[in-house]
Amino acid sequence: MKNYKVLTINNISEKGLELLPENYSISDNIDDPDAIIVRSAKLHDMEFSPNLKYIGRAGAGYNNIPVERCSENGILVCNAPGANANAVRELLIASMILSSRNIVEAHKWTEKLLDSEDITKDVENGKKQFVGNEIKGKTLGVIGLGNIGKIAIDAGAALGMKVIGIDPYLSVRDAIHLNKDLEIPESMEELVMNSDFLSIHVPLTDDTENLIGKDLIYKMKDGITVFNLARNGLVDNKAIAEALESGKVKKYIVDFPERETLNMKNTVNLPHIGASTYESEENAAVMVVNELMDFMENGNIKNSVNFPDCDLGVCYSAQRITVMHRNIPRMLQRILNILAENEKLNVANLFNKNKGDWAYTMIDLDSEICQETINKIKNIESVTRVRAL
Structure with a gap:
C-alpha cells in the first residue's frame, strides 16, 4: 500500500479529512506533498514540488489556483461543484x-x-x-x-x-x-x-x-x-x-x-458568506477527499477543472498506468507504440479523453510495466506526467 502526504491549507472540515485512511498523512505543515486541499487561500505565488499530483478546491470557484501552470506540470485540479x-x-x-x-x-x-x-x-x-x-x-x-x-x-x-x-x-x-x-x-x-x-x-x-x-x-x-x-x-x-x-x-x-x-x-x-455554512463546508471537504482518494489509488478523475473526467473503476489487471498530456494528434498512438515494443505487455483496458488543450489516458495492462518503458512514455513531447498504479 502506497503512502501519501496531504497538505491542508485553510480550515478543512474534519468530516472530510477523517475519511482518509492511515496511509494518508495529513498536516497543515508538510514537505513535498502528494496533494493539497485548499479553500480560498491564493496559490498563484506558491511553488509546487515535482511530487505534487493533486489540488482539491473545497468549494466551487477556483480562481485562487493557477490552473494552467498546474496542467503544464501534470497536477490535477478538482473542485466541489454543488457542495455549497x-x-x-x-x-x-x-x-x-x-x-x-x-x-x-x-x-x-x-x-x-x-x-x-x-x-x-x-x-x-x-x-x-x-x-x-x-x-x-x-x-x-x-x-x-x-x-x-x-x-x-x-x-x-x-x-x-x-x-x-x-x-x-x-x-x-x-x-x-x-x-x-x-x-x-x-x-x-x-x-x-x-x-x-x-x-x-x-x-x-x-x-x-x-x-x-x-x-x-x-x-x-x-x-x-x-x-x-x-x-x-x-x-x-x-x-x-x-x-x-x-x-x-x-x-x-x-x-x-x-x-x-x-x-x-x-x-x-455581505462578507462572502454564500458558502459559509457548516453543512456546505462539510459537503465540499467530503467531495474533494473522495476525489483525491479515487485519483491517487485508481487514477480516476471526477470534477476536474483542467483534465477530463475519466473513470475505469478499480483495476483488476496486473497494473494501471495513467498519462497526462496535451490534446494533440497521434498522442495515443505514440503511447501504444512504446507499449508494443515490449512483447510482454498486453492492453486489457483503455480510456482516452480530452478537455480543451489537455487529455488523459488510462491503460490497464495484463503484466507489470518496467521503469524503462515508463521513462520512454515520459519522454514523449507534451507528456506532463506518467503514473504506474
Missing part, C-alpha cells in the same frame, strides 16, 4: 426578502431608537417609510443554470414567483432536469427586461467578466434588484453604481465587498 448550492440558495432567498421588505434599512433605523422617550410611538410613526413588496408573483431572472442556478429557480417557483433563466452552455442532459415552470427567453436582454429580481450564477471567465455592464443594465426593467452571490468581477462596478444613483437599479446585494461597492447607494454588502 443549498447554502447559496438559502442566502438568495434571504436576500430577496431582506431587499424587498427593506429589512436592513429598518434594522438600522430601529437601532437608533435607544434614546427615544416613547419607542412605541416612534415605531408606529416611522414604520411607514419601510413599506416594501412581497416577492410572490414577482419575476426572478437567473443567469446560469448550473448546480446553484437550477435550485435557485426551484426556490423562486416554490415561493410563488415567475421564474425565467438562461444559460448559453446548457446541455440537453441538464435541460431535462430544469423546473417545469421555468421559461427560457431568447436572449439575456429579454431576460433582464422582464425580471424584477436578477441573480447571477456563472463562473468568472474572460467571457463573463463584467457580464452585467452598462449595455445590459440599460435594457433592464426599471427598479430591478440585482444579486451577485457568485463571483467578484461579474458586475461592472462603475455601471451598477450609476444605475443605483439614477434609480434604474433599485438595490444591489453583493457577497464580494470592494471599496467601490461599500460606497454605493442602496447596496447591501
Whole structure:
C-alpha cells in the first residue's frame, strides 16, 4: 500500500479529512506533498514540488489556483461543484426578502431608537417609510443554470414567483432536469427586461467578466434588484453604481465587498458568506477527499477543472498506468507504440479523453510495466506526467 502526504491549507472540515485512511498523512505543515486541499487561500505565488499530483478546491470557484501552470506540470485540479448550492440558495432567498421588505434599512433605523422617550410611538410613526413588496408573483431572472442556478429557480417557483433563466452552455442532459415552470427567453436582454429580481450564477471567465455592464443594465426593467452571490468581477462596478444613483437599479446585494461597492447607494454588502455554512463546508471537504482518494489509488478523475473526467473503476489487471498530456494528434498512438515494443505487455483496458488543450489516458495492462518503458512514455513531447498504479 502506497503512502501519501496531504497538505491542508485553510480550515478543512474534519468530516472530510477523517475519511482518509492511515496511509494518508495529513498536516497543515508538510514537505513535498502528494496533494493539497485548499479553500480560498491564493496559490498563484506558491511553488509546487515535482511530487505534487493533486489540488482539491473545497468549494466551487477556483480562481485562487493557477490552473494552467498546474496542467503544464501534470497536477490535477478538482473542485466541489454543488457542495455549497443549498447554502447559496438559502442566502438568495434571504436576500430577496431582506431587499424587498427593506429589512436592513429598518434594522438600522430601529437601532437608533435607544434614546427615544416613547419607542412605541416612534415605531408606529416611522414604520411607514419601510413599506416594501412581497416577492410572490414577482419575476426572478437567473443567469446560469448550473448546480446553484437550477435550485435557485426551484426556490423562486416554490415561493410563488415567475421564474425565467438562461444559460448559453446548457446541455440537453441538464435541460431535462430544469423546473417545469421555468421559461427560457431568447436572449439575456429579454431576460433582464422582464425580471424584477436578477441573480447571477456563472463562473468568472474572460467571457463573463463584467457580464452585467452598462449595455445590459440599460435594457433592464426599471427598479430591478440585482444579486451577485457568485463571483467578484461579474458586475461592472462603475455601471451598477450609476444605475443605483439614477434609480434604474433599485438595490444591489453583493457577497464580494470592494471599496467601490461599500460606497454605493442602496447596496447591501455581505462578507462572502454564500458558502459559509457548516453543512456546505462539510459537503465540499467530503467531495474533494473522495476525489483525491479515487485519483491517487485508481487514477480516476471526477470534477476536474483542467483534465477530463475519466473513470475505469478499480483495476483488476496486473497494473494501471495513467498519462497526462496535451490534446494533440497521434498522442495515443505514440503511447501504444512504446507499449508494443515490449512483447510482454498486453492492453486489457483503455480510456482516452480530452478537455480543451489537455487529455488523459488510462491503460490497464495484463503484466507489470518496467521503469524503462515508463521513462520512454515520459519522454514523449507534451507528456506532463506518467503514473504506474
